[in-house]
Amino acid sequence: xxxxxxxxxxxxxxxxxxxxxxxxxxxxxxxxxxxxxxxxxxxxxxxxxxxxxxxxxxxxxxxxxxxxxxxxxxxxxxxxxxxxxxxxxxxxxxxxxxxxxxxxxxxxxxxxxxxxxxxxxxxxxxxxxxxxxxxxxxxxxxxxxxxxxxxxxxxxxxxxxxxxxxxxxxxxxxxxxxxxxxxxxxxxxxxxxxxx
Amino acid sequence: xxxxxxxxxxxxxxxxxxxxxxxxxxxxxxxxxxxxxxxxxxxxxxxxxxxxxxxxxxxxxxxxxxxxxxxxxxxxxxxxxxxxxxxxxxxxxxxxxxxxxxxxxxxxxxxxxxxxxxxxxxxxxxxxxxxxxxxxxxxxxxxxxxxxxxxxxxxxxxxxxxxxxxxxxxxxxxxxxxxxxxxxxxxxxxxxxxxxxxxxxxxxxxxxxxxxxxxxxxxxxxxxxxxxxxxxxxxxxxxxxxxxxxxxxxxxxxxxxxxxxxxxxxxxxxxxxxxxxxxxxxxxxxxxxxxxxxxxxxxxxxxxxxxxxxxxxxxxxxxxxxxxxxxxxxxxxxxxxxxxxxxxxxxxxxxxxxxxxxxxxxxxxxxxxxxxxxxxxxxxxxxxxxxxxxxxxxxxxxxxxxxxxxxxxxxxxxxxxxxxxxxx
Numbered sequence: 001x002x003x004x005x006x007x008x009x010x011x012x013x014x015x016x017x018x019x020x021x022x023x024x025x026x027x028x029x030x031x032x033x034x035x036x037x038x039x040x041x042x043x044x045x046x047x048x049x050x051x052x053x054x055x056x057x058x059x060x061x062x063x064x065x066x067x068x069x070x071x072x073x074x075x076x077x078x079x080x081x082x083x084x085x086x087x088x089x090x091x092x093x094x095x096x097x098x099x100x101x102x103x104x105x106x107x108x109x110x111x112x113x114x115x116x117x118x119x120x121x122x123x124x125x126x127x128x129x130x131x132x133x134x135x136x137x138x139x140x141x142x143x144x145x146x147x148x149x150x151x152x153x154x155x156x157x158x159x160x161x162x163x164x165x166x167x168x169x170x171x172x173x174x175x176x177x178x179x180x181x182x183x184x185x186x187x188x189x190x191x192x193x194x195x196x
Numbered sequence: 197x198x199x200x201x202x203x204x205x206x207x208x209x210x211x212x213x214x215x216x217x218x219x220x221x222x223x224x225x226x227x228x229x230x231x232x233x234x235x236x237x238x239x240x241x242x243x244x245x246x247x248x249x250x251x252x253x254x255x256x257x258x259x260x261x262x263x264x265x266x267x268x269x270x271x272x273x274x275x276x277x278x279x280x281x282x283x284x285x286x287x288x289x290x291x292x293x294x295x296x297x298x299x300x301x302x303x304x305x306x307x308x309x310x311x312x313x314x315x316x317x318x319x320x321x322x323x324x325x326x327x328x329x330x331x332x333x334x335x336x337x338x339x340x341x342x343x344x345x346x347x348x349x350x351x352x353x354x355x356x357x358x359x360x361x362x363x364x365x366x367x368x369x370x371x372x373x374x375x376x377x378x379x380x381x382x383x384x385x386x387x388x389x390x391x392x393x394x395x396x397x398x399x400x401x402x403x404x405x406x407x408x409x410x411x412x413x414x415x416x417x418x419x420x421x422x423x424x425x426x427x428x429x430x431x432x433x434x435x436x437x438x439x440x441x442x443x444x445x446x447x448x449x450x451x452x453x454x455x456x457x458x459x460x461x462x463x464x465x466x467x468x469x470x471x472x473x474x475x476x477x478x479x480x481x482x483x484x485x486x487x488x489x490x491x492x493x494x495x496x497x498x499x500x501x502x503x504x505x506x507x508x509x510x511x512x513x514x515x516x517x518x519x520x521x522x523x524x525x526x527x528x529x530x531x532x533x534x535x536x537x538x539x540x541x542x543x544x545x546x547x548x549x550x551x552x553x554x555x556x557x558x559x560x561x562x563x564x565x566x567x568x569x570x571x572x573x574x575x576x577x578x579x580x581x582x583x584x585x586x587x588x589x590x591x592x593x594x595x596x597x598x599x600x601x602x603x604x605x606x607x608x609x610x611x612x613x614x615x616x617x618x619x620x
Binding site for chain 2 (some may be wrong): 034035037076077078079080081082083085152154155161
């Protein structure tokens with residue numbers, strides 16, 4: 001009994017020596033370092049918005065003529081989280097391209113190219129660019145844009161962050177918003193005692 | 197047997213609670229002797245030899261500053277971003293909590309005081325701004341302001357004027373005039389003697405000079421058993437930087453943030469209370485152990501049990517670590533200054549002089565930089581002064597990709613993905 005108690009005490013105190021082994025986990029799962037910012041599970045959830053986008057009549061409906069082109073613009077980061085917005089663009093774009101299959105064309109655009117894209121669209125209307133010319137740019141029929149925003153509060157060792165990532169599909173011809181959807185999440189974390 | 201287990205457990209506590217290596221200290225002497233490249237190489241070499249995991253964020257912050265002053269902006273940004281990630285992690289493990297409460301506090305992961313987290317965000321934001329990534333610059337400045345807002349006493353802090361100013365500046369560039377006006381006003385409120393903060397005219401001024409002056413505060417132990425962490429200001433003669441462009445004086449910087457003031461104006465921390473308790477416990481068990489041992493040894497009765505208890509108390513006192521954690525970011529400047537300017541596009545010769553307390557430039561303390569102000573947009577230059585009359589500068593910004601650098605896009609069949617423009 002006494003030996004067992006001594007052993008228990010020793011194990012308890014040497015527990016701090018235990019090392020953490022690297023292991024593979026599902027990107028959709030949270031981990032021990034989860035914070036209140038953007039997590040891998042959030043990125044995967046955002047990419048699921050692609051399903052909603054592809055149901056838009058103007059893109060995939062029975063009355064659509066030809067194959068519309070969607071220019072995907074970078075997501076604007078208005079949050080207080082330093083994250084690579086390109087990751088979100090890639091995530092949703094991969095799903096769109098995978099599912100679009102002969103129905104919609106997607107092209108990437110840098111933010112600087114909004115004016116360029118509009119100029120291309122104008123040129124396309126004039127008949128200067130057609131789908132048969134391999135060497136020319138593709139004018140866009142729609143723009144896909146996004147904005148990430150956050151509401152963050154801190155105090156008494158607690159951090160609360162609500163994250164909103166909103167997407168819009170805009171008709172390049174008339175500026176009409178033909179689709180809008182978003183991802184929302186809120187996390188609350190408490191700093192460990194040693195960091196307060 | 198119980199006594200044996202007790203003594204073994206105390207021994208185990210000692211092993212768990214103690215550091216195996218001393219806390220990381222940057223080679224500040226090389227840096228402040230006017231050799232940032234030497235310091236940079238030495239800090240990199242320290243990393244190759246191995247940094248204790250609990251000091252990684254501190255090491256990366258020091259590396260970031262040395263890299264900035266050596267002109268390696270990409271390495272600086274990488275290092276500071278990783279440090280910022282570590283510093284921003286909220287959770288601590290139960291082991292870390294136990295170590296901090298019962299053992300040496302420097303065994304916990306360094307995450308910096310709020311002013312250090314602010315400076316990590318400030319530098320990160322500056323570097324993002326210089327490479328043209330305004331969104332991430334904005335996010336970094338906001339992160340810094342949040343770090344400044346952490347206050348255990350509950351009151352709202354957010355008085356890091358340099359961060360507020362930079363958020364205003366980048367908000368204007370991002371087409372958010374309302375946010376810009378609010379942030380400039382916030383900055384001016386917390387640094388009312390700075391004439392540049394309230395109305396920096398970002399629509400007219402196309403060059404922003406940001407300067408880090410002098411040396412930052414040093415953290416040291418005081419109080420019973422060194423349980424209280426205090427800051428001391430380090431002296432430096434710089435009062436600002438004077439800027440001449442092509443031989444003509446165009447302005448002098450003004451202080452936006454004093455890092456010593458930021459360091460000392462924090463609410464009472466939870467750990468201060470724990471350390472105070474530990475100091476009392478350490479003293480109490482020592483006294484009690486001595487009294488019991490004296491009585492056991494010199495009493496006319498054989499009191500082996502009492503002697504063992506006394507030894508246990510003395511051991512507990514010896515093993516209790518009440519010392520404050522005094523790890524701090526050694527290579528930080530003492531102040532942050534700003535100066536917005538309007539310069540014609542094209543090549544210019546910028547001379548930086550350093551005025552002292554008299555208001556006149558200190559003899560022999562100047563340096564000339566050749567710059568190219570872009571034809572459109574704006575640019576940000578960062579200068580750092582230090583001992584031995586040193587002046588380091590980040591001038592011409594890393595070039596953003598031009599339109600002709602982007603790959604030509606051909607026609608893509610449906611379902612094909614398109615590569616994004618290459619990142620620089």
